[in-house]
Amino acid sequence: MRGFTLIELVTVMVLLGIVAIVLAPVISANMSTYSAARNQVELTARGRLALERLAREVRHAVPNTLRVVADGRGIEFLRSRHGGRYVSEGDPNGSDWCLKIPGAAFSQAARCFVAGEPRSELYVLDDGSDWWEAERRLYLVIGNASPDDLGASTAELQKLTATTAVVDGVEGAGVLHFTQTAFLIGSPGRHFFIADDFIEVGVSGDRLHWRQQNGVGEYNGSGDWDGADPILVDGLRNATFSYSPGIGQGNGVLSIELELKQGAAQVVLYQNVQVRNAM
Secondary structure (H helix, E strand, O other), X not given: OOOOOHHHHHHHHHHHHHHHHHHHHHHHHHHHHHHHHHHHHXXXXXXXXXXXXXXXXXXXXXXXXXXXXOOOOEEXXXXXXXXXXXXXXXXXXXXXXXXXXXXXXXXXXXXXXXXXXXXXXXXXXXXXXXXXXOOOOOEEEOOOOOHHHHHHHEEEXXXXXXXXXHHHOOOOOEEEEEXXXXXXXXXXXXXXXXXXXXXXXEEEOOEEEEXXXXXXXOOOOOOOOOOOOOEEEOOEEEEEEEEEOOOOOOOEEEEEEEEEEEOOEEEEEEXXXXXXXXX
């Protein structure tokens, strides 16, 4: 039996070295391509997830509260958690529900909506049993025409109680209790909205941050988020927001563009979100 000679071993090593030199660029290119493709898929998934959450939340915005802030680097809005129809003094749908006459179903005139008249209670066609939370600050919004008019359209909600047949002649409805407010205008459809949280979304460094606060204290037209707020998506190279509120109180459109980068991979994602502004 005989083994390999030194010359044979050297020859094999030289041949393997030549093969490695030839194949190394191919293997490296394939690895780079695979890594870039994987990063691109990951970026797309992260960006799409952020856009989906944004779209879902924006669709719950109180009408006419969405606005772009920080030169297109962010947005803010009030989030609606509930809504319904209130009862106004007059003749809704052909039945005298809230007239100052004996026998009207909603008989207490001070609980019937009249634009410009102070109210601290309001009849609504919902008993509130499935949404009221006494421990949370909530805000009643009626007739809000724009972000600048919100202050005159908002009252802090105190509680909601059910009407009774004995007192009001109706069941299955409710009475909203709130800080006394004279709402300047009513809703054409007699709709009210209950807002819970103020939401801001905006860019800080290479991240898109999500700021959420109960109440309306920081709804002020400026970007108040910072690096301590929860991250909606990272790896951000650029993000821009633009908003067309529509004509009157019709549907608006929020346009979002996210540019994400990780290593050599880069993706640009777009999303248009329809925003309901009719009160």
